[in-house]
Amino acid sequence: MxxxxxxxxxxxxxxxxxxxxxxxxxxxxxxxxxxxxxxxxxxxxxxxxxxxxxxxxxxxxxxxxxxxxxxxxxxxxxxxxxxxxxxxxxxxxxxxxVQMIFQDPALSLDPRATIGATVAEPLSVRAVARGGELKRRVAELLTQVGLRPEHATRYPHQFSGGQRQRVVIARALAxxxxxxxxxxxxxxxxxxxxxxxxxxxxxxxxxxxxxxxxxxxxxxxxxxxxxxxxxxxxxxxxxxxxxxxxxxxxxxxxxxxxxxxxxxxxxxxxxxxxxxxxxxxxxxxxxxxxxxxxxxxxxxxxxxxxxxxxxxxxxxxxxxxxxxxx
Amino acid sequence: MSVLQPVRRFRPRLPRVPLSIMLVSAIILVIVAVALLAPWIAPADPLRQDLLGRLKPPGTVGRTGVTYLLGTDDLGRDLLSRILYGARVSLSVAVLSVLVSTLVGVTLGMMAGWFRGWTDTVIMRLVDIMLSIPAILLAVLTVAVLGPGFLKLVLVLGLTRWPRYTRVAYAQTLQVANLPYIKASELAGAGAARILFRHVLPNIAGPILIVATAEFGLMILFEAGLSFLGLGIQPPSASWGSIMSVGRQYVERAWWIVAFPGACLFLLVLSVNVLGDWLRDRLDPRSRIR
Missing domain, CATH: 3.40.50.300 (P-loop containing nucleotide triphosphate hydrolases)
Known part of the structure; x- marks a missing residue:
């Protein structure tokens, strides 16, 4: 195999x-x-x-x-x-x-960045997508990991540990x-x-x-x-x-x-x-x-x-x- | 602890601002407003001297019919008007020099903490050197070379006080830089500038804000000291510090010259410190939900 x-x-x-x-x-x-x-x-x-x-x-x-x-x-x-x-x-x-998912989801998300900004970072830094396209991609990624697109405007502390780890996974897979x-x-x-x-x-x-x-x-x-x-x-x-x-x-x-x-x-x-x-x-x-x-x-x-x-x-x-x- | 607690959670979520914060904000706003509006609200020309009416106590009616609400200084100038105009100088010197030193200090501190290696060594040894030179001596030297003036004063204050910010920013950056979310950002492809200003800076802003508010008061006092030495604001224009410095000589005969600007200074510095402390807590998104 x-x-x-x-x-x-x-x-x-x-x-x-x-x-x-x-x-x-x-x-x-x-x-x-x-x-x-x-x-x-x-x-x-x-x-x-x-x-x-x-x-x-x-x-x-x-x-x-x-x-x-x-x-x-x-x-x-x-x-x-x-x-x-x-x-x-x-x-x-x-x-x-090659990306990484870390052990503690509480520490793997910038507490002062919205979920949307965090997931968008790999895409925007490399200019893979911007503007409406970027938003669409972020919404898609969040949906893929079982979150809702409107979660993008929230901050990490508003999520549970499991949800945060989903965000981390979305970022890793972006x-x-x-x-x-x-x-x-x-x-x-x-x-x-x-x-x-x-x-x-x-x-x-x-x-x-x-x-x-x-x-x-x-x-x-x-x-x-x-x-x-x-x-x-x-x-x-x-x-x-x-x-x-x-x-x-x-x-x-x-x-x-x-x-x-x-x-x-x-x-x-x-x-x-x-x-x-x-x-x-x-x-x-x-x-x-x-x-x-x-x-x-x-x-x-x-x-x-x-x-x-x-x-x-x-x-x-x-x-x-x-x-x-x- | 009682099991039955008053049901507080269901109150509508209004921005709850404590009374003390409203009070200190009001004080700061009033002082800023007064500084801006000085030419329109000052009862007299702050520079007009009246040598016969010098050192008059508060409430004295002058020969021209003006009431000196806060008395007169050693040259018979209206103290209230001088304080109003002085607020402009004191505030702008303090605000600008705090901005300069924050900008310089925090940038260097974050760089030292992020790049480590020789960048770290050079910057942090420079900090040690700066901190081992008496700031006032450095300021005196600089002004002696450059000559006095408002902008030079701001630069001198700003560029002698940055090491404190650097130390704080450095220590905080060292802490934050090893957290997984910074590593994740690096893996996302973010460069040093983006990581430092987008991810590190917001997360170390709290302690820096505390330093800045504490420094704000010090800057006003520093300016006073320099003005006293004749290296800051040049007479006849006034700042709170220079008014107090002059009034110091007459404190037994005319307490008001020192007392009123001193009280203003005290109120302003206290208010800024209290507000800064509160802001630090509020700016943390984790506490926003409460």
């Missing part, structure tokens, strides 16, 4: 490191390796979920993909055009094809991008509103063929929306698989730990479930353990894990896993 369709995102060996530059006084601070060599390909109409605990580099990677955070190394191509090293003008052209990076788009919303927003995203994808990079730490949401799941740990991908394979047969011990942490609705199942508990804390990305970065917390770890870092290797069912033992 992932074979057909044009490639929308092609990221190769992306790394984002922070700090480490020597200062005037004292020793340079330790380099924080937020993203440390990630390969990621997303095709048209595909939804790829990026999961992992906070601090694993999910958000940094998404920022790098939309060009808000220049990577230290590697290449990121959106529909064949290179984001890394692109000038302002080139970047603006690329951003027609330029008909090929890829939308969704940075935990529903985690700040009420559970009752989540399904609505997720369904809206799915509907819009069917209509426009947009691809989503769906950053989340909520596996139930991921199961609902993703075609493919990518698990990150300390700046690296540790497992990548199609949704069915991923949920039926998680392989990496870290993935299994994530899965076993999801509570089951049925208490009998919940009690019978084999718990896969991790010990210790997430190591600091400024001080990543040698060998397999996960060995400090892994229940399966042996000597080889301390000395050699496992590469992502394909498995018979199509999954790719970075583990010596799984």
């Amino acid at each position: 992932s074979e057909e369709g044009e490639t929308v995102l092609d990221a190769r060996d992306v790394a984002v490191h922070f700090g480490g530059r020597s200062t005037l006084f004292g020793r340079p601070p330790a380099t924080v390796r937020a993203v440390n060599g990630v390969d990621l390909v997303i095709r048209r109409s595909e939804t790829v979920a990026l999961v992992g605990e906070s601090g694993c580099g999910k958000s940094t990677l998404s920022n790098a993909i939309v060009g808000l955070q220049p990577p230290t190394r590697g290449s990121i191509a959106i529909k064949g055009r290179q984001v890394v090293g692109a000038g302002r003008r080139a970047l603006n052209e690329i951003r027609r094809d 330029l008909e991008p090929a890829l939308v990076v969704c940075d935990e788009p529903v985690s700040a919303l009420d559970v009752s509103v989540r399904a609505q927003i997720l369904n809206l995203l799915v509907t819009l994808q069917k209509r426009t063929g947009v691809a989503y990079l769906f950053v989340s730490h909520d596996l139930s949401v991921v199961r609902h929306i993703a075609d493919r799941v990518v698990v990150m740990y300390l700046g690296r991908i540790v497992e990548e698989a199609e949704r069915e394979v991923f949920f039926a047969a998680p392989k990496h011990p870290y993935t299994r730990a994530l899965m076993s942490a999801v509570p089951e609705a049925d208490p009998v199942v919940q009690r019978a479930k084999q718990r896969f508990v991790l010990k210790g804390e997430l190591p600091s990305p400024a001080n990543i353990p040698p060998g397999c970065p996960f060995h400090t917390r892994c229940p399966l770890a042996t000597e080889i894990c301390v000395s050699d870092r496992p590469e992502l290797t394909p498995r018979p069912d199509g999954a790719r896993v970075a583990c010596h033992h799984a």
Whole structure:
């Protein structure tokens, strides 16, 4: 299924490191390796979920993909055009094809701009439309996300969280991008509103063929929306698989730990479930353990894990896993 | 807390303006009106001297039959007329210099906060330098070089007071610049100028308004100080500050020369501060619905 369709995102060996530059006084601070060599390909109409605990580099990677955070190394191509090293003008052209939906809808809308002005901004800045045509396009976009055209004159504080996220989606889709990076788009919303927003995203994808990079730490949401799941740990991908394979047969011990942490609705199942508990804390990305970065917390770890870092290797069912033992 | 609260919500939504705000607005309006209408409402020529009728208390009837409602100054000029004319000078100096320093200060502050890097370093170190030079000394130097005059006074005040706005605008911009809606605007393709003036400025306007209203009062006082040093408004024209500066010497014999312009100044500055505080809250669209 992932074979057909044009490639929308092609990221190769992306790394984002922070700090480490020597200062005037004292020793340079330790380099924080937020993203440390990630390969990621997303095709048209595909939804790829990026999961992992906070601090694993999910958000940094998404920022790098939309060009808000220049990577230290590697290449990121959106529909064949290179984001890394692109000038302002080139970047603006690329951003027609890559937009972002943020986690907190309360902070993603300018409180002093009307909804109409916010949704119109991508169109008016690029002179795609103006005057009556612009108004018509804004009304159309608002209708598409389930709002009414007359909402255009209102301010963000007059809307609920779910409605605000609809506005954010309308703005992201205004330029008909090929890829939308969704940075935990529903985690700040009420559970009752989540399904609505997720369904809206799915509907819009069917209509426009947009691809989503769906950053989340909520596996139930991921199961609902993703075609493919990518698990990150300390700046690296540790497992990548199609949704069915991923949920039926998680392989990496870290993935299994994530899965076993999801509570089951049925208490009998919940009690019978084999718990896969991790010990210790997430190591600091400024001080990543040698060998397999996960060995400090892994229940399966042996000597080889301390000395050699496992590469992502394909498995018979199509999954790719970075583990010596799984 | 009682469960039964008076049903207030259903009142028609009238623009509810507190009494205090109406009062201070009225004071400001009156002062502005008086300044504009000074030539028509002043009872006497503010420059005409009457050395025999100097330092007369309020209510004295002069030899020409004019009643000096607020008394006369050290040269026998009608204090009321001088205050009316002085309002023009004081107001326009304060308004214009606040505008100049806001414009300069906020623009630089936003640039420093947005571009960071060397822009930040250069602008913020300049601010530090400006703040470490006594403003009055700088003003004295500038006027000594340029010579006194109304416009020069405005420029001197405006260009010595901008660092405060820069500091506030800088700190606020740093905060706002990392919010997702600014990032979204960047992703939408907006350039720095559009982001700063369309998205950052409206969202940092509140604190800047507070600084501006506080500075407004300071500007009037500053102008008074400069005029006192002979570097501001040149006699015989008057501002509230210069009237007070002169009256200071006679305060034991003629309290009114200092008291009346001082009272006007106090009322104006207080009113502007109260109004500015209220405006800041009102300008926030989130509070508009209340």
